[in-house]
Amino acid sequence: MHKVMSLAEAVSRYVRDGMTIAMGTGLESCIPFAAGHEIIRQGRQDLALVGPISDILFDQLIGAGCVAKVIAAWVGNVGAGTAYNFRRAIEEGIPRRLAIEDHSNLTVALAVSAAAQGVPYLPTRTAFGTDLAREHPRLREVACPFTGARLLAVGALRPDLTILHVQRCDRHGNAHLWGNLGISPEAARAAETVLLTCEEVVEEDVITSDPNRTLVPGFLVSAVAAVPYGSHPSPTQGYVNRDDRFYDEYHGETRTREGFLDWLNRMVVRADGHAGYLRALGEARLAGLSPRAPRLAAPVSYGF
Amino acid sequence: MATGNARQGTRRQVMVAAAAREIRDGEVVFVGMRLPLLGFALARALHAPNAVGLFENGVIRDSPPLAPIITMGDPPNIAGALACTTLVDVMGYLQRGRVDVGFLGGAEVDRYGNLNTTWVGDRGRRTRLPGSGGAADIAALARRTVVIMHHERRRFPERVGYLTSPGYGTGRGWREGVGLVRGGPARVISSLGVFGFDQASGEAVLERVHPGVTLEEIRAETGWPLRTAPDLRETPAPTREELDVIRRFDPDGMWTG
Numbered sequence: 383m384h385k386v387m388s389l390a391e392a393v394s395r396y397v398r399d400g401m402t403i404a405m406g407t408g409l410e411s412c413i414p415f416a417a418g419h420e421i422i423r424q425g426r427q428d429l430a431l432v433g434p435i436s437d438i439l440f441d442q443l444i445g446a447g448c449v450a451k452v453i454a455a456w457v458g459n460v461g462a463g464t465a466y467n468f469r470r471a472i473e474e475g476i477p478r479r480l481a482i483e484d485h486s487n488l489t490v491a492l493a494v495s496a497a498a499q500g501v502p503y504l505p506t507r508t509a510f511g512t513d514l515a516r517e518h519p520r521l522r523e524v525a526c527p528f529t530g531a532r533l534l535a536v537g538a539l540r541p542d543l544t545i546l547h548v549q550r551c552d553r554h555g556n557a558h559l560w561g562n563l564g565i566s567p568e569a570a571r572a573a574e575t576v577l578l579t580c581e582e583v584v585e586e587d588v589i590t591s592d593p594n595r596t597l598v599p600g601f602l603v604s605a606v607a608a609v610p611y612g613s614h615p616s617p618t619q620g621y622v623n624r625d626d627r628f629y630d631e632y633h634g635e636t637r638t639r640e641g642f643l644d645w646l647n648r649m650v651v652r653a654d655g656h657a658g659y660l661r662a663l664g665e666a667r668l669a670g671l672s673p674r675a676p677r678l679a680a681p682v683s684y685g686f
Numbered sequence: 687m688a689t690g691n692a693r694q695g696t697r698r699q700v701m702v703a704a705a706a707r708e709i710r711d712g713e714v715v716f717v718g719m720r721l722p723l724l725g726f727a728l729a730r731a732l733h734a735p736n737a738v739g740l741f742e743n744g745v746i747r748d749s750p751p752l753a754p755i756i757t758m759g760d761p762p763n764i765a766g767a768l769a770c771t772t773l774v775d776v777m778g779y780l781q782r783g784r785v786d787v788g789f790l791g792g793a794e795v796d797r798y799g800n801l802n803t804t805w806v807g808d809r810g811r812r813t814r815l816p817g818s819g820g821a822a823d824i825a826a827l828a829r830r831t832v833v834i835m836h837h838e839r840r841r842f843p844e845r846v847g848y849l850t851s852p853g854y855g856t857g858r859g860w861r862e863g864v865g866l867v868r869g870g871p872a873r874v875i876s877s878l879g880v881f882g883f884d885q886a887s888g889e890a891v892l893e894r895v896h897p898g899v900t901l902e903e904i905r906a907e908t909g910w911p912l913r914t915a916p917d918l919r920e921t922p923a924p925t926r927e928e929l930d931v932i933r934r935f936d937p938d939g940m941w942t943g
Contacts, residue, residue, distance in 0.1 A: 410759030458816030
C-alpha cells in the first residue's frame, strides 16, 4: 500500500468531520501547521482538537469554524499571550460555540498515555484542589488498591487521528524525531491512525541506521506527505528555526474578527496549498529561518 | 517597570537576581521562560554551578540556551541540551519528588499563593486566558515553588477568581486535606517586593521591598490586609557581578530592560 501522497490527498482521505484529532503534540516545535491549513481549506467541521499546548494552530482552526471542542492544557500564542479566536469563541461564540475540556499538561498527557497503553485510566497525584479538576469528565478521585492513598484517575483519551510533523521518515512512515518530544510518541500510539508530514522522505536504510531515533513505527501510520516548512512558523530542529516575528504579526492582525478573516483568506484559503502559503511568506523570509550551521551528533555504532 | 539606573539595575533585574537567589547549588529546577530562565542562568553562572534545569516539553539542560529564546522549544534550547525526552518523562521526575523548585507566573496570585491563569473577571466581563499548561502540575508536585508576578492590585486579589495552580488553598493544612503530597509556594517575587509564607497560617508575608518602592505603594497594590515580616528590609540590589551576567544573557534588555 502506498502511503506517500500529497498533503491535500492525505487530508481528504483521513480527516473526517467530527473527528477527535491530536496536533501540536511536540509543544512549541514541530507543530503541523501546513496540515491544519489544509484542513481549513477542505472545510472540515465539528472537530475536537487534542493537545497539551497548541500555540496558534488551534486558534486558526477555531477562527476558521472547524472546531466544536478543544481538549487542552493551554491555548494561546506562546510569544504574545492571547489567542483572539479562542477568546472570541469561548467568550462570545464567534464564529461558533466552542466547548472546552480544560487540562494541565500532565493530565492531558496521561489521558493520551492511557489510550496508548490500552488501559482505561492512569493514576496521578497532580491537580488536586484545583478548579480545573472540579466536576471534570475525565478526572476522578480514586483510592489506591494497594495502599488506599488518594489518587486522581485520568480517563483514557483516544484520538481518531494524530497528525505529526517530523524531521524525516521512510515511505512506510517509520519516523525519526529529535528535539523536545512533548507527547508525540504517546499521541501516535494512542490514535486510531497517524498522518505524518515530514521535511524529508528518506530511504529505509537511513531509518534503520539509527533505530533508537525511530519514535513512530510505520505500522501506526496511514499517510506520509513530504511538506518542507510544514511546521512554519514553529521550528523543526535542524531544518527550520522559529519565525518569531510571525507570531507577533499574527497577534496584531487577528485582534479583530475582520483582521483574522483577512489573514485567513490571504495566507490560507486563497493560497494555492502550502506552496502558495510559502510564496506569500517570500523566499527571503524563509531563507532567514535556515539554521546558520549544521550541528551534527557524534555517530553511534550499532556494530556487532 | 523600567525604573532604576545602571548601577542598581532595573526593577526586572532586581527580580531576576532575587529569583536566582532562590536556587541552591545542586538543585533540580523546573524552569520557566523569561525572568525565571534568566534567574536560572544567573544562578548557574554564580552560586549554583551544579543546578540542573527541566523544561516541561522534555528538555533537560545544565547550561543556558545557546542564544536568546522565546519558547522552550526554540532550537537554541535543544542544541547542547543534556537530554531531550517526553513531557511524561520530565513530569515524572516532578511527580516522583525529584524537582526541588519550580518557577511559576500568572494573571492573579492571592493571599495564600494560589494562582489563576484560566479566567479573570473585570466589571462583569469574563476574560478567558490560555489556561494551566504545566503550571498546575508544577504547583502540585514540586518540592517548593517560586512565583514571579507583576505587582498590581487587580493581579493580587484576596482570593483568585479561578484556582488553576494550588498554593496553600485557604491556609496551612489545605494541601494535605485535598490530597496533595508535598510542596507549596516558598516565595512570591513581585515587581515591588518579595513575599514569604507564614509557617502557621500559609499566608503571604512581605519580607523585602525593592529599592525605590515604598511600603504604602505595596499596600495600595495588594488586595488583602498586608502582613509584613518583623525583619522587613530592602531587597538587595543586584551586585555588579550579577548585573554583568544578566546583561550577558539579555544583551538587548528584551526581558529586563
